[in-house]
Amino acid sequence: MDKLKVLDSALVSKYIKGDEKCFEILITRHKQKVYNFIFSKVLDRDITEDIFQDTFIKVIKTLKKGAYNEEGKFLPWVMRIAHNLIIDHFRKSNRMPTFKNTDEFDIFSVLGDGELNAEKQLIREQILSDVRRIITELPEDQKEVLLMRMYKDMSFKEISESTGVSINTALGRMRYALINMRKLIEKHNIILVN
The missing domain is CATH 1.10.1740.10 (RNA polymerase sigma factor, region 2, helix turn helix motif)
Structure with a gap:
């Protein structure tokens, strides 16, 4: 052969x-x-x-x-x-510290930029992949607000106008999106770095 x-x-x-x-x-x-x-x-x-x-x-x-x-x-x-x-x-090997969940938990606070060595870059890619997967599991209205706020950098006033709901409803959906993401992170046993 x-x-x-x-x-x-x-x-x-x-x-x-x-x-x-x-x-x-x-x-x-x-x-x-x-x-x-x-x-x-x-x-x-x-x-x-x-x-x-x-x-x-x-x-x-x-x-x-x-x-x-x-x-x-x-x-x-x-x-x-x-x-x-x-x-x-x-x-x-505990070179990835776990992120402690708190009431002020903001998943995107762990995704800071800066100089990344190969290890950190690999870990960051995994976190981004995990976050994208979790976002797809959110209810549609929460996912919409979260994507507008975090990825399109829209204000809650702009989100309110774009979706046709009150600012309070948009804020509530964002809050529930973060709560649900926290639950999904625990459910899928995802580790985030800080």
Whole structure:
């Protein structure tokens, strides 16, 4: 078998059917990219080795369970697994402090800009992704006010005029949106940095 001409998807398919050599080819083909990606985020060889091993253990388990459905996108899929394991590592090592919920809690206060190193950038991307997912779970009227206020920087007077409700109703919807987001954050066990 000419190793260079065989597509990842064909190798994955053959591996799932029992051809162990195909997985060796996949690892050999992609190990440097995956290893370099992990190292660029954690900057520690031992931790990189651990996460690298865990990544491919998870890949093997997923393939063996028949749960792989990323046809033709093997490397991006492996990178996503590595990315998630890196996030888990930072969370477990307490390098990501948890954000304490208070009555004045404002989810967007944790999304400050500034110079971000690779670790903080990765964590920030994960938080933004989590926040976007949570926003989609809000009731439509709360989501509308929250998006206008936080992403379009509209005043409550402008929101009131745009939606045809009173300023008090707009304020109330914003308040309930933040309360519901706090509940969703706890429900999904999302950790935010401060």
